[in-house]
Amino acid sequence: MSEPDPDDLEPYRFKCPRALHWHGNRKAAELLAEIPTNLGVDRYGVGGAVEALEDEIRAVLGKPAVVFMPSGTMAQQAALRIHADRRGARAVAFHPTCHLELHEDRAYQRLHGLVGVPIGNARELITLDDLRGVRERLAAVLFELPQREIGGRLPPWADLEEQISFARAQGAAVHLDGARLWECTPYYGRSPAAIAALFDSVYVSLYKGLGGLAGCCLAGEEDVVGEARAWRQRHGGTLFGLWPNAASGLAALRKRLPLMPKYFAHALAIAEALRGLPKVEIVPDPPQTPMMHLHLRVEAKAFRAAARRIAEEQGLFTWAKTVAGDTPSTRVVEFAVGDATLELAPQEVAGIVEQLVS
Amino acid sequence: MSEPDPDDLEPYRFKCPRALHWHGNRKAAELLAEIPTNLGVDRYGVGGAVEALEDEIRAVLGKPAVVFMPSGTMAQQAALRIHADRRGARAVAFHPTCHLELHEDRAYQRLHGLVGVPIGNARELITLDDLRGVRERLAAVLFELPQREIGGRLPPWADLEEQISFARAQGAAVHLDGARLWECTPYYGRSPAAIAALFDSVYVSLYKGLGGLAGCCLAGEEDVVGEARAWRQRHGGTLFGLWPNAASGLAALRKRLPLMPKYFAHALAIAEALRGLPKVEIVPDPPQTPMMHLHLRVEAKAFRAAARRIAEEQGLFTWAKTVAGDTPSTRVVEFAVGDATLELAPQEVAGIVEQLVS
Secondary structure, X not given: OOOOOOOOOHHHOOOOOEEOOEOOOOOHHHHHHOOOOOOOOOEOOEOHHHHHHHHHHHHHHOOOEEEEEOOHHHHHHHHHHHHHHHHOOOEEEEOOOOHHHHOOOOHHHXXXXXXXXXXXXXXXXXXXXXXXXXXXXXXXXXXXXXXXXXXXXXXOHHHHHHHHHHHHHXXXXXXXXXXXXXXXXXXXXXXXXXXXXXXXXXXXXOOOOOOOOOOEEEEEOHHHHHHHHHHHHHHOXXXXXXXXHHHHHHHHHHHHHHHHHHHHXXXXXXXXXXXXXXXXXXXXXXXXXXXXXXXXXXXXXXXXXXXXXXXXXXOEEXXXXXXXXXEOOEEEEEEEEOHHHHOOOHHXXXXXXXXXXX | OOOOOOOOOHHHOOOOOEXXXXXXXXXXXXXXXXXXXXXXXXXXXXXHHHHHXXXXXXXXXXXXXXEEEOOHHHHHXXXXXXXXXXXXXXXXXXXXXXXXXXXXXXXXXXXXOOEEEEOOOOOOOXXXXXXXXXXXXXXXXXXXXXXXXXXXXXXXXXXXXXXXXXXXXXXXEEEEEEOOHHHHHHHHOOOHHHHXXXXXXXXXXXXXXXXOOXXXXXXXXXXXXXXXXXXXXXXXXXXXXXXXXXXHHHHHHHHHHHHHHHHHHHHHHHHHHHOOOOOEEEEOOOOOXXXXXXXXXXXXHHHHHHHHHHHHHHOEEOOOOOOOOOEOOEEEEEEEEOHHHHOOOHHHHHHHHHHHHO
8 A cells, every 4th residue: 555645635635515517426324325226126127117218218308218327438339330330331420528538537538439539619608610611521520529538518509500410411420429418408408309400329428417326328320329239238338237336416406407497507606706907817708507617827836736725624526636727836626516506605715716726 | 318128037036035046146235234344444455354355255255365345256366466477477278168258258367468278178177187188387376166157066075185286396376266165165174274285276165156246355465465555446346435345354254164064965855856757857967066067958938937927926937048058959057055945945945947947
């Protein structure tokens, strides 16, 4: 065993009774207590809570078919592979900060022989010109709403429609990384189904904004979803029982989908309270979803010392890690507004952020 | 919705308070109540119950490294792919009834580009001559202990050692499908570690004999297991939280590994009680593990009617499905002796089986 790292904030995560970010750091007993037991168990993904969840997501997304998947990594590889096989093409286009590109160790290449085509500027949204610049036949274009790695930005609705029409006209499928689809609904003023309707296949997460245990759903036409079930088995994702995560996800959907406008309003109020602070930049400003990035003009050491002090003295967990974009003088943190954040008034949040940069 | 199938016994599964097979059909609340909450949660497979489980399995199997995996399908593909990459060979040999061949829709081919080489007779154990007959360079030989699809048979220890030496001498890795490794220990009179010591990599299930929720572990050298962690991520198996299944598996290991001799003794006593029955054949006879196949000389319709009658009148669930080997006049069922079976005396079991064939 190595010595504990004095710079590591992780040990405070479960010690702090309060948190700034997201739904906080819930413990095992609390999470288990939220799993409904009346939905029944599945056998290898058939029946019980899994079926109940798939039925409800089908209604919420307005798609013909839905399959529960253990992870977005599995769901999106399956969707893109299916689109590729149907079109006899291997190239799939996505934003340079796409989850498949940054966080999956090139599994789409290693397991499925797909070729990634990054489009556009890593710090900006995809544009129609970026799509026009592609010089090969694409099996699919993956859109991510919101674009998480740049603070959760959303394109104007008309831009999105135009890009999707263009991709379709080239013969490409359009797939939605809607891990945070729920969070887009207040800004667009549209239902999840109205947004999902633009896409051939839609992946939605059950644990990010919704706060379930883990897992997601993939929605689309019957044939695509049927084939995705086969890929789930092949990936090793059709477990003997999938019901605990499915039941947790269904409870989380029912509890937190209606709260999205509240999270979003709170995010806007927090941005308002932070706006005057020197050394703090909000990206995007104003936020377009209940998430935003904060660019904090503070060096790493001072930031960590402040975060530790806040954890120790106020029992409040802030951030153990920063995200891509750090410079010697700037820390970039992802700030998702959730249940834990709702417990704090915007001015309280501003006070904490002020301590982090001082 | 289609009409309920009158031949479908599944609806009785969770209605019957008792069961003949395995640990019975436990409900959601019961399964959740068995998950220890004091082991902590992991983040993407790091820490908490996942680490606690991996530590304990490392000790039980006496291997340098262990990783928790969501499923055997994922674990075994990872192990074989790693052995193949290291040896610059794509061919992996296994029994014709291997799980990879029968139950994974050729994922090892589709995702990993491996080539399966079935060896030996599907109704018999692998022999040294079968291995000698292979005409290509193998990346790995997969041994399954016990050989599940033929009733849970085990080769004599000396045969196993000889086959493994031969495979190694050809430059192949030796991998153990030890989904039911725990069940082999009474027959061999050897610890899980003593059996695992023969192999380069070992997969053990946490939900079959042990009765956890789902999931398994892969054990081996540090470098192989490290690479398997990478494959777990690539397959989409490194979930945000893996702790519920890991915690359940650890509790199940502690509870049921010590019960294996008791399950085995009960299986032997049941075989003894069944042996005199006309129309009933035990495979293997005597059983070598707490599982066996029963070949029941009864037509499908009569079998299902009897199973339904037993479910309705005695509240006892027997079998909803048969396994490979059925003929017009014979039903083959897999019989795993577990907690539910322990509630029934051998003569009671014989009485129930007699009703199934009459």
